[in-house]
Amino acid sequence: MITQEIEVTNPEGLHTRPANAFVKEVKAFASAITIAKNGTEVPGKSLLKIMKLGIVQGDTVTLSCEGSDESDAMKALVTILQSDGTGS
């Protein structure tokens, strides 16, 4: 399993559109993926549970990926959390 702490730099935080993109990306990987904020950990494939975390720009979240494609998954998900929000 790999774990990484990430500061969310996407100016919109992880609201509906970026969260949707995040969940779609999670589902594309075989690894089991979770995201946590302030000690609350939720499954990366649950849009509603991620929305409940209320992630905003500047928050630090912890991503965990476990499985055969864990490093690719981590790379792809970090990209979403740190995108500049343009084009959405």
Added chain:
Amino acid sequence: MSTFVERLVSAHTIAVRRSAGDWEDAVRQGGAMMVAAGLVEERYIDAIVENHKTIGPYFVIAPGIAMPHAKPDKGVLQTGYALVTLSEAVEFGDEENDPVDILIFAGAINQQEHNQEAIPQIAELCDSETYTEALRKALSIDEAILVLRQFASAMEAGELE
């Protein structure tokens, strides 16, 4: 304190068992209530419809549930909400969650209220099958308000999952 429920009830922007021809009709019906209540300008609703047409059904968030919204700078006048339930569900073009029969509209005055009030509280409601099922069954606005207040009490008491 569920500010989402308080704002929704006090704005009188709830309609139940509406019939809608398609997704846009459903969005426009709820949008009209928000405009009439002075929550958003007409162009906010146009922005939601346009976004849906250009980038797809980004606001369909759970099976049968849509949360139509656009960015604060698209004409939000004050943070507010609307709720529409449909007698017959309509397709929004989201394979996973179609058809939709509950629409919870959100319009936040800034990104902060959107991310910290609208999104988490609406997600909380949508994640609770007990309350979404009760909303679907509500035959009057008063019944829907009762369900929303029960949800708000449960949330405040920390009784939700």
